[in-house]
Amino acid sequence: MPAPVPYRGRFAPSPTGPLHLGSLVAALGSWLMARLAGGQWLLRVEDLDPPREVAGAAQAQLHTLAAFGLWHDDGVEYQSTRGAYYTAALARLLDAGHAFECHCSRADLAARGGIHRRCSAGARRAHPAVRLRVPDGSVVGFDDAVHGRVVQDVATAVGDVVLRRADGLWAYQLAVVVDDAAQGVTEVVRGADLLDSTPRQILLQQCLGLPTPRYAHLPLVVDRAGRKLSKSLAALPVDAAAPLPSLAAAWLMLGQDPDAVAPATCPAGFLDRALAAFDPARIPTGPVRLPAAMHNAPATRGD
Structure with missing residues (x-):
């Protein structure tokens, strides 16, 4: 039998504004799935739509991920190139x-x-x-x-x-x-808003003779009115200067045990504890609501 292909996951944000909690749930979930499998976690900037992009957003997103301890493997791929x-x-x-x-x-x-x-x-x-x-x-x-x-x-x-x-x-x-296909991605872990796009992508893979990755679609974060966070006034940026509260909220929205990460005092410690306790079977299948405290944060959103 051929040797199994090594796990390669990815996170692929669009540079339309700063990362918000919904983005962080996708980033943390995909990072945990990759690290749990002993695989690689790649970053790709999906800058395909210049009219919707915000100047400097891509670099700000990369800075935020680094501040949260979510380090990637390999170089960053930019779709615009x-x-x-x-x-x-x-x-x-x-x-x-x-x-x-x-x-x-x-x-x-x-x-x-x-x-x-x-x-x-x-x-x-x-x-x-x-x-x-x-x-x-x-x-x-x-x-x-x-x-x-x-x-x-x-x-x-x-x-x-x-x-x-x-x-x-x-x-x-x-x-x-x-x-x-070009990046050798074997696992696509992303938000459930793209669940119904997957069949058409598989059909396109078949037409091009490309391999089909495995898929996992994480819960959408919605506001109190049930709106997707990226389309809501509640979509405040996560704070790169104070990452632990947002990491804890994202962990909870992935359905995980809050007590497992409660002792953490820094992002690296949080991620170590999170990886040791992470159970993909606990991930919710339905939308998850933004914590009430985050609805009341000051209005500093940039997207």
């Missing part, structure tokens, strides 16, 4: 007939509930989008380490997936598939 690889992957898909140019507008798609099954544009665009062709009956299933078996009919739930936008920017779905 990898356009040639996405171009090559897109060319392969077009040549194989797995992708096609799409001239449909948002109005065209709105009439069909936003799901693209055929082109019906009234006029051709000078710069069309490019989509993955998703045949009828494209049912994809996978076993998530937190949520169990997940099955999706990609054709009816999602439709033909955008790979390059009409404005020329690369779509997340193509970039993440290409980069996970």
Whole structure:
């Protein structure tokens, strides 16, 4: 039998503002899963959408992770430097007939509930989008380490997936598939907001002949109104100067025993105790609410 492939996980924030508690839950959870397996933990900056990026946010995020003791292995990968690889992957898909140019507008798609099954544009665009062709009956299933078996009919739930936008920017779905394969990522541990994106990514991996990693989707952090934290006024940045309260909150939101880390007085000590006590089976499958004390923090958010 071939030797097992070494564990390689990753954390991949977008530089749209400082890290908040929801981001920290994903970072801590993915770091713990990697270290528990004796594997590597990589960092990738997903800077694909310049209009949404905040100047200096990427470096601030890296500084915060370091202040929290979440050190990464290998160099930091920046998606903004990898356009040639996405171009090559897109060319392969077009040549194989797995992708096609799409001239449909948002109005065209709105009439069909936003799901693209055929082109019906009234006029051709000078710069069309490019989509993955998703045949009828494209049912994809996978076993998530937190949520169990997940099955999706990609054709009816999602439709033909955008790979390059009409404005020329690369779509997340193509970039993440290409980069996970290039970095040798074997385990994708991320927030549950991306759970329903996984089947379309697996379908794209199959079209490109790339390996499919294992997946684990961590609970979303929501505010008292049930809104995803990144879209909430409660999405205050975590404090790099005082990491322990935020680490403790993230640990609790991962469903772990608070007493296991209570004696910690520094990030390194906290992480040592957390790693010794970490039990992935305790990770919640549903959203977790932001602690009340964090709703009352001063309004210093930067995203």
